[in-house]
Amino acid sequence: MEASAQPAYPAHWEADVVLRDGGTAHIRPITPDDAERLVSFYERVSDESKFYRFFAPYPRLSDRDVHRFTHHDYVDRVGLAATVGDAFLATVRYDRIDRQGRAASLPADRAEVAFLVEDAHQGRGLASTLLEHIAAVARERGVRRFEAEVLPANRKMIKVFTDAGYSQSRSYADGAVHLTLDLAPTAESLAVMRAREQRAEARSVHRLLTPGSVAVVGAGRHPGGAGRTVLAGLLAGGFTGRLAAVNRELPPETKVLGGVPAFRSVREILAPVDLAVLAVPAAEVAGLLDDCAERGVQGLVVMAAGHSPGQQRELVRRARARGMRIVGPNAFGVINTAPDTRLNASPAPRLPAAGRIGLFTQSAPMGIAVLDELESRGGGLSTFVSAGNRADVSGNDVLQYWHDDERTRVALLYLESVGNPRKFTRLARRTAQAGKPVVVVRGGRHSGGAPPLGHIVPASQAPEETVAALLGQAGVIQADTAVELVDIGLLLAQQPLPGGPRVAVLGNAQAVALSAHDACRAQRLRPLPLGDVRDAADAAEFGSAVAAALADPGADAVLVALAPTVAGAVGPDELAAALRAASAGARGDKPVVVAQLALDELAREIGARSIPTYPSAERAARALAQAVRHAEWLAGAESRGRAFEFPDLDKPAAARLLAEVAGQTTARDTPLSPEATAQLLASYGIELLPSRPAPTAAEAVAAAEALGYPVALKATAPRARHRATPGSVRLDLATEAELRRAYRELTERLGDPSRSRPTVQRMAPRGVDTVVRATVDPAIGAVLSFGLAGPASELLGDVAHRLIPVTDRDVAGLVRAIRAAPILFGWRGSPPVDTEALEALLGRLGRLVDDHPQIGAVELDPVVVAERGSAVLSATVRVAPPPPRPDLGPRRLPAY
DSSP, X not given: OOGGGOOOOOGGGOEEEEOTTSOEEEEEEOOGGGHHHHHHHHHHSOHHHHHHHHSSOOOSOOHHHHHXXXXXXXXXXXXXXXXETTEEEEEEEEEEEOTTSOBOOTTOOEEEEEEEEOGGGTTSSHHHHHHHHHHHHHHHTTOOEEEEEEOTTOHHHHHHHHTSOOEEEEEEETTEEEEEEEOSOOHHHHHHHHHHHHHHHHHHHHHHHSOSEEEEETOOSSSOXXXXXXXXXXXXXXXXXXXXXXXXXXXXXXXXXTTEEEESSGGGOOSOOSEEEEOSOHHHHGGGHHHHHHTTOOEEEEOOOOOOHHHHHHHHHHHHHTTOEEEOSSOOEEEEOOTTTOEEESSOSSOOOEEEEEEEESOHHHHHHHHHHHHHXXXXXXXXXXXXXXSSSOHHHHHHHHHHOTTOSEXXXXXXXXXXXXXXXXXXXXXXXXXXXXXXXXXXXXXXXXXXOSOOOOOOOOOHHHHHHHHHHTTOEEOSSHHHHHHHHHHHHHSOOOSSSEEEEEESSHHHHHHHHHHHHHTTOEEOSOEEOOTTOOHHHHHHHHHHHHHOTTOSEEEEEEOOOTTOOOOHHHHHHHHHHHHHHSOSOSOEEEEESSOHHHHHHHHTTTOOEESSHHHHHHHHHHHHHHHHHHHHHTOOOOBOOOTTOOHHHHHHHHHHHHXXXXXXXXXXXXXXXXXXXXXXTOOBOOEEEOSSHHHHHHHHHHHOSSEEEEEOSHHHHTOSSSOSEEEEEXXXXXXXXXXXXXXXXXXXXXXXXXXXXXXXXSEEEEEEEEEEETTTEEEEEEEETTHHHHTTOOEEEEESXXXXXXXXXXXXXXXXXXGGGTGGGOOOOOHHHHHHHHHHHHHHHHHOTTXXXXXXXXXXXXXXXXXEOOEEEEEOOOOOOGGGSOOOOOOO
């Protein structure tokens, strides 16, 4: 094949991936320019691996082989390579074949696939990762099945295929195992992919947080400056591994700097380096990558700010291509308080106390503030990552690590943006369900978020209220400030979750207890009758009162409110010990929190005994309320409900209609005609109330006679439908005379009928007007929304949201989540409406959008929910090319 005839290079197949051991590799299509790399790679492969690949001794590749394996049409013949730096680690290729196993081209839908992995890199998950990527390429090119011949002794490769989760069959003939894989993603293949993703990304962060050796690059010759500060922190914290200081301006004779071995270059360090902290100006960072790769560096903490987006992209690309991950740029650093690590690779002056809280921040100042707040209140830390611009390592990566980390009980994150909302909510839900609550503060959420400096993903168009609702659906506890983040984190890390909202309030004075009682009620907790502890009570009396409250089966939590009294108070040591003893003597299933006013010494003593203390009853009650709501979510998350199944759905009819629309337009966002909208919705059992256009009074009368009186007359032009002034709708028109009079009044008020678009519609039963919407956000996914029609949703924003697909439990919660929900259930004596019919409608719409990803938006407005049944009066549907679904695979790090 001539070079000029080489097909266009499919750059979108390139991907950075994390391997099983936490290292990174780059996957890309093989090109004719790879001939020398392929030959070099083949020379490093053992004779046994070559035999397994070709079923015969095959010591070297011929020129013809090299040409065949490097020249592809990227349709019927495709080859991919996993690379680090300039070297191949593994390759995979497919060749399209017919049913007899002979070379074929389109429309044949099967292909033969084969792998080769360098022996030194076997066991790193390369073959499994390449299988995911070559399968995705194959599906894109119309291949639906892979076939592979594997020698029985090649158990590793057989395991790669059988563990992939695809539907498959196996046979044995001519001394080989014949495997056939159906490449359609399955629930099992998706679960396998995500489990591998979790292990790989967790391992990647684990390598950053548990290095055996650290080099601080840019350590100054004199104390002060970022590099020497980090070096001092590592020494003061008692880092258990090897340390090295690097400064290119050191005199050749300098062998020690700041008490550790000193070098002028990372290359001069003879032993491997696991983590490099780059405390150098931004302009010098890129030049250090090759040196770090040479020494086997696994992770980089880049402290410098000032990288342009282009420089940042190139930095990440080069680091990943060399097997390294980056924390930063503009990072504050990483901390791990584990006794066998004691890592403080940050400018923090000391290693925090060990504890159960994991902390992730983007902002360095916020990281410092939260660390100080935790320390001042007796909160211990397990690990800390401050990722700065979050160019590579993100909160998602760290969540993957915390999921398995036994030392982390609660995850706290300060995020300036949620780079991949779909993945974040999935990981947060899984982490929370594993018993590790996820608490998040999102900076800039009311002002559009921070400028995107990290992952380049489709921007979410969803308003803040929608994002907040979806995070809540995933079990994320949302705090408003960094201080509240700590308030909630301390409670969740140090105390059990409450079993309900009933709170026993104890105070050392009536006014103090009453204030705490009111604070609980403001947070929708249920405080029990006040319990007083006399002003002069000693520590034993306090302890007895707390123990009695904990033993009360009617209490789910205890709030102790304390303030200075005229009669004085017991010593902080004694009181703290009494409270701790009472709490420890209980069953351990009820949290105890303390609100103290102007008793800072007492707060320090109590906090040191793992009882969270707050400077006001309001903050204590708010943290407790968040814990109660999380416990309720956790109880419900164990059973997500039943998936909707409707026997009358006509999925093929909907697919045909949508395909026909797609074939008639090249627009990326197309509204369906009213007729097509009605047909599409009807295929899923959603019937529109019959209506007919009425461009003249005579045609309005004819429409009413066809539909049957009584009817409604309404203007359907957008400018009229949403007018605040009355007159665009007339209801209960029972006779021709009434209809003609209404038509005259409507056209006099709104003008030319060609602009107001009068329509006659059969009257719907009286009920509550609601609005149902489904929209597809490029970053979040498909969202189902519900609210009451009119000002309740439009002006007050009283709308609830759930991610699609939805279960019966999801839609029941959706209907009840709006503040105006009591209107649906018989508010102030009004008859309750048929919420069961409403929930069925929501379920049908959820199925429609989930089954057909080319549907971009659906609006049913209004939906009248009556005492029996519901009626959809108006609907619009828009279709568009389906957005990409990176969460469905193959695994890849975010692109830049």
